[in-house]
Amino acid sequence: MNYIARLFLLTVWLPVSTFAQQPGLAQAAMDALNSAMLSDAQVAELSRQAVVEMDAKNPVAAPNDPYTQRLNRIVARHHTVSGLPINYKVYKVPDVNAFATADGSVRVFKGLMDIMTDNELLAIMGHEIGHVINHDTRDAMKSALRRSAVRNVAASQSGLIGKLSRSQLGGLADYMLGAKFSRQQETEADDYSYGFLKRYGYNVMALATSFEKLAKQGGGGGSGVAQIVSTHPDSKARAQRVRDRARRDGLIR
Numbered sequence: 001m002n003y004i005a006r007l008f009l010l011t012v013w014l015p016v017s018t019f020a021q022q023p024g025l026a027q028a029a030m031d032a033l034n035s036a037m038l039s040d041a042q043v044a045e046l047s048r049q050a051v052v053e054m055d056a057k058n059p060v061a062a063p064n065d066p067y068t069q070r071l072n073r074i075v076a077r078h079h080t081v082s083g084l085p086i087n088y089k090v091y092k093v094p095d096v097n098a099f100a101t102a103d104g105s106v107r108v109f110k111g112l113m114d115i116m117t118d119n120e121l122l123a124i125m126g127h128e129i130g131h132v133i134n135h136d137t138r139d140a141m142k143s144a145l146r147r148s149a150v151r152n153v154a155a156s157q158s159g160l161i162g163k164l165s166r167s168q169l170g171g172l173a174d175y176m177l178g179a180k181f182s183r184q185q186e187t188e189a190d191d192y193s194y195g196f197l198k199r200y201g202y203n204v205m206a207l208a209t210s211f212e213k214l215a216k217q218g219g220g221g222g223s224g225v226a227q228i229v230s231t232h233p234d235s236k237a238r239a240q241r242v243r244d245r246a247r248r249d250g251l252i253r
């Protein structure tokens with residue numbers, strides 16, 4: 001079982017506890033520090049470090065890899081989204097997943113690229129980026145840090161980011177991948193993606209069809225439910241909501 005597969009098992013069953021139990025950090029006076037002291041920039045920096053750790057542990061597609069070239073073509077106009085600079089990479093693993101983090105990193109998994117059209121991939125990335133723009137990822141990270149000893153290192157007295165161990169960064173990465181958002185946050189991320197597709201002249205129905213494909217992934221009962229499905233239930237209802245809105249907007253009949 002590769003690292004990502006094991007990571008998913010952990011995140012499915014132990015979304016927060018594995019992270020909260022990262023050992024080896026001095027408690028002491030630093031406990032007085034409130035994680036609210038962490039600025040948005042610090043949360044972004046912690047996210048960036050966790051992504052560097054994930055990139056080191058996963059098979060990142062090379063620049064000349066056909067998957068990288070396809071992704072670069074798809075996102076050619078979107079290296080900055082709503083003012084946020086985005087960096088994109090492909091993980092060449094079979095899992096059906098993608099994520100975006102507070103520092104503007106987007107990672108798309110080979111398994112997702114294999115089943116989605118270009119526009120559907122944009123729709124899913126738009127949804128994930130929506131979580132970042134709407135500060136859902138930042139808030140989830142802050143709430144995780146509040147429950148974790150990692151904050152004792154992260155929020156040093158001088159306000160600088162302390163150095164986290166690789167296992168602590170791995171715990172953060174684990175949490176970021178397994179984070180579940182509220183129904184309202186999901187709806188708002190869907191709306192963000194819809195608006196993004198519409199603004200750039202893409203067919204908004206790609207959002208609906210991507211959900212319908214994910215719904216099929218969740219119903220197979222095979223070796224496991226795709227991660228993006230387990231963190232995003234109700235794919236069929238979300239697809240229907242997109243269709244209803246597209247009809248109201250006169251984009252479909």
Ligand SMILES: [Zn+2]
Nearest residue numbers: 131186189232
């Ligand atoms: Zn979501």
